[in-house]
Amino acid sequence: MTASTAEQTSASGSKGSEPPVPEGAITVTVKIRRFNTEFDDEPRWDSFEIPALPSDRVLNLLHYVKWYLDGTLTFRRSCAHGICGSDAMRINGVNRLACKVLLKDLLSAGGKPTTITIEPIKGLPVHKDLLVDMEPFFEAFRAVQPYLINYSPEPTRERLQSAADRERFDDTTKCILCACCTTSCPVYWSDGSYFGPAAIVNAHRFIFDSRDEGAEERLDILSDKEGVWRCRTTFNCTDACPRGIQVTKAIQEVKRALLFKRV
Amino acid sequence: MSNALGLAKPRAPRRPAARRSNFELYSWLFMRISGMALVVLVLGHLFIMNVLDGGVHRINFGFVAGRWASPFWQMWDLSMLWLAQIHGGNGLRTVINDYARKDATRFWLKILLYVSMVLIISLGTFVIFTFDPNITD
Structure with missing residues (x-):
C-alpha cells in the first residue's frame, strides 16, 4: 500500500499504515x-x-x-x-x-x-x-450585533468612506473568530457570561465604522455588567491572537468611547 | 432583530437583555480617581506619621488630639478612610466576581464584604467626628 x-x-476514518x-x-x-x-x-x-x-x-x-x-x-x-x-x-x-x-x-x-x-x-x-462547544462563544458574538446598522435610506451606490475612516477600524476587521483570545482570558475562564475579547473586537469593528449608526446601541450593551469593564488588561488576548490584532487596545478604545461618550 | 436570531437558532443560549446601567463604568472610573487621590493622602499620612519631626515616637494621645482639632486633618483622615474603604471594597468586589464559582458563594462573600465596609466606615467616621480631646477617666 x-x-x-x-x-x-484514513481520510474516511480508518487507520492507515x-x-x-x-x-x-x-x-x-x-x-x-x-x-x-x-x-x-x-x-x-x-x-x-x-x-x-x-x-x-x-x-x-x-x-x-x-x-x-x-x-x-x-x-x-x-x-x-x-x-x-x-x-x-x-x-x-x-x-x-x-x-x-x-x-x-x-x-x-x-x-x-x-x-x-x-x-x-x-x-x-x-x-x-x-x-469544544463553541456556542457560548458565538452567542456572545451575536449579542454585540456584529453587522452593519444604518437607519438612513439605502443609497443607490456603495457607501463611501475615506481612507482615514477605514483605517480607524482596520485592525479589528482581521478577526477570524477562532476563539484564541476569548479562551485565553482569565475573566472568561471564571465567568462565562463575560462577553470576552472576540465579541468586543467585533463590536469595535462596527462601532468605529463611519458608515454604521448602531454605535450607541452596541456601547450600551458593552457597558453592562458583563461588558468591557470586566477587562483587567492582562494582554493575554493580544498575545494569543494569531492574526496579530491589538485586542486589548481595541477593548481600551471601547472603554474610552464609553467614558467620553465619543466614538 | 433578536427574535429573528432566536428563530434561526432555537436552542442557542440567550443572555439577559442589557440593563443599560452605567454602574460598572462609574465604579471603574471611581477606582482610577480614588487611586490617584489615595496616593497623595496615604503617602502624606505615612510621611507625617512616620518621618516628619521624629516620626512615630512623638505619636500619643495629645498628638492625635492636636491634629483632629483642625478640620483640615479631620477631612484628610475622613476622606482617606472613605476612599480607602470604598476603593478596596470595590476591588474586592471585582475579585469576588472573578473568582467565586457559585452564585451562593459570591452572594455571601459580597454580603460579608459590604457589612465589613459599612461597619468600618461608620465606626471610623463616628470616631473622627465625636473625638473628645478632654476625655478624662
Whole structure:
C-alpha cells in the first residue's frame, strides 16, 4: 500500500499504515489531553511518539496521530492555513492555531527530547478531546450585533468612506473568530457570561465604522455588567491572537468611547 | 432583530437583555480617581506619621488630639478612610466576581464584604467626628 492510498483510506476514518519516515525527521513526544464524555469520567493524557520534520506544523503532528496511530483522536480543522480559525488549541500552555505553529519553534534547546502538550482551549465545554462547544462563544458574538446598522435610506451606490475612516477600524476587521483570545482570558475562564475579547473586537469593528449608526446601541450593551469593564488588561488576548490584532487596545478604545461618550 | 436570531437558532443560549446601567463604568472610573487621590493622602499620612519631626515616637494621645482639632486633618483622615474603604471594597468586589464559582458563594462573600465596609466606615467616621480631646477617666 502506498502512502497516498493510505491517506485516502484514513481520510474516511480508518487507520492507515504509517508512511515512510522522511530524511531529517526527529522524534517528538506529543502529549494530548483526551476526553471522551461517553466513557471517561475525567480527562486523561495520551502520549504519542511522532517522527516529524522541523518544518512541520503542529497540525501535521495531529494528522499523523489521527491517520496512523489513533483514529479516535478528535479535533477541528478546516482550511489548515490560518484562515478559517477552526483549529485553535492550547499548545504548550498558550492558545495558538495548530496550523500556524511550526515544530522548529517548539524544539528543546541543545537537541534534548521535545515534548509538546496539546489541550483544548479553556473556558468552553469540551465535547471530545480537542473539540469544544463553541456556542457560548458565538452567542456572545451575536449579542454585540456584529453587522452593519444604518437607519438612513439605502443609497443607490456603495457607501463611501475615506481612507482615514477605514483605517480607524482596520485592525479589528482581521478577526477570524477562532476563539484564541476569548479562551485565553482569565475573566472568561471564571465567568462565562463575560462577553470576552472576540465579541468586543467585533463590536469595535462596527462601532468605529463611519458608515454604521448602531454605535450607541452596541456601547450600551458593552457597558453592562458583563461588558468591557470586566477587562483587567492582562494582554493575554493580544498575545494569543494569531492574526496579530491589538485586542486589548481595541477593548481600551471601547472603554474610552464609553467614558467620553465619543466614538 | 433578536427574535429573528432566536428563530434561526432555537436552542442557542440567550443572555439577559442589557440593563443599560452605567454602574460598572462609574465604579471603574471611581477606582482610577480614588487611586490617584489615595496616593497623595496615604503617602502624606505615612510621611507625617512616620518621618516628619521624629516620626512615630512623638505619636500619643495629645498628638492625635492636636491634629483632629483642625478640620483640615479631620477631612484628610475622613476622606482617606472613605476612599480607602470604598476603593478596596470595590476591588474586592471585582475579585469576588472573578473568582467565586457559585452564585451562593459570591452572594455571601459580597454580603460579608459590604457589612465589613459599612461597619468600618461608620465606626471610623463616628470616631473622627465625636473625638473628645478632654476625655478624662
